Amino acid sequence: DIQMTQSPSSLSASVGDKVTITCQASQDISNDLNWYQQKPGKAPKLLIYGAFSLEVGAPSRFRGSGSGTDFTLTISSLQPEDFARYYCQQYGNVPYTFGQGTKVEIK
Amino acid sequence: QVQLLQSGAAVKKPGASVRLACQASAYNFATYKIQWVRQAPGESLEWMGWVNPANGDTHISQKFHDRVTLITDTSANTAYMELSSLRSEDTALYFCARGRGVAAGLFDHWGQGSLVTVSS
Numbered sequence: 001d002i003q004m005t006q007s008p009s010s011l012s013a014s015v016g017d018k019v020t021i022t023c024q025a026s027q028d029i030s031n032d033l034n035w036y037q038q039k040p041g042k043a044p045k046l047l048i049y050g051a052f053s054l055e056v057g058a059p060s061r062f063r064g065s066g067s068g069t070d071f072t073l074t075i076s077s078l079q080p081e082d083f084a085r086y087y088c089q090q091y092g093n094v095p096y097t098f099g100q101g102t103k104v105e106i107k
Numbered sequence: 108q109v110q111l112l113q114s115g116a117a118v119k120k121p122g123a124s125v126r127l128a129c130q131a132s133a134y135n136f137a138t139y140k141i142q143w144v145r146q147a148p149g150e151s152l153e154w155m156g157w158v159n160p161a162n163g164d165t166h167i168s169q170k171f172h173d174r175v176t177l178i179t180d181t182s183a184n185t186a187y188m189e190l191s192s193l194r195s196e197d198t199a200l201y202f203c204a205r206g207r208g209v210a211a212g213l214f215d216h217w218g219q220g221s222l223v224t225v226s227s
Contacts, residue, residue: 034213036152043202043217044152050208055215087152091212095168096142096154 002026002090006099012107019075021086021102028068029092035064035073036087038101044087048073078104109133111203111218118224124191127221129203131184137161140211141186143177145199146220153199157206158186193225 003026013019023033031051036044046055048064051071061076075082083106088099114128129141143155156167158177165177176189186203201221204214 032209032212036214043204043220044214045217046213046215049213049215089152089212089214091210094166094210095170096212098152098154100151 001095002029002093002097004088004090004097004099006086006088006102008102009100010103010105012105013078014107015078015080017078017107019078019082019104021073021088021104023066023071023073023088023099025069025071025090025092029090031067032090032092033064033066033071034089034091035062036089037082037084038087039084047086075104109205109216111205111216113201113203113218113221116222116224118226119193121194121225121227123193123225124189125193125223126187126189127201127203127223129186129188129218131186131205134205136179136184137181140206141177141179142204142206142211142214143175143188144202144204144214146202147196147199150199155188155201157211160186190223193223195225197223198225199223 005024033051035048038044047058052064063074065072085101085103110132112130137160140157142157158165160179174191179186203218205216207213207215
């Protein structure tokens with residue numbers, strides 16, 4: 001199975017800050033990488049697919065980059081509604097696997 | 108708009124089985140695979156498998172291959188996931204999601220989740 005490792009596990013930031021979350025795959029997955037946002041008690045929401053494509057309806061402050069084994073999710077200017085947990089997910093190989101998540105908290 | 112409506116919470120004893128439903132609306136049900144993902148309390152997300160409503164094909168994670176059954180009822184636009192031989196570690200929130208794109212690997216719409224509690 002492909003292991004997905006996110007860092008950091010959690011971070012504290014203020015509204016307006018630029019935030020960067022990284023995700024590393026245990027083997028090359030090309031661009032087969034998605035990012036999701038999840039709020040407590042809710043289902044995940046697709047933000048970025050194919051490593052860098054913004055899902056319809058997702059705010060443009062979210063940006064994905066990377067390929068191969070190293071990927072990044074950047075939030076250009078953190079908004080109050082962005083405080084949540086973020087997961088990366090690879091779909092290059094089954095079983096599809098998720099990172100352990102990054103919790104973005106209010107500083 | 109696209110919606111996936113899941114069945115309610117269930118409490119089961121160890122060794123029992125549970126069947127969860129996921130009813131889709133506002134899109135052609137046969138066009139997209141249905142993915143199943145679970146999340147244990149405080150944990151990350153874990154993919155379980157997919158079912159293709161168009162032909163009934165399934166792909167189940169090796170971890171669950173002997174305990175999970177995935178089926179669909181296209182007349183009711185509903186997918187079902189049955190998990191057998193339940194144990195305490197199966198206590199989790201179970202989600203269905205619509206799979207889009209390459210390998211149906213983009214989970215673009217999700218159900219609200221069905222909480223399964225396994226306790227004696």
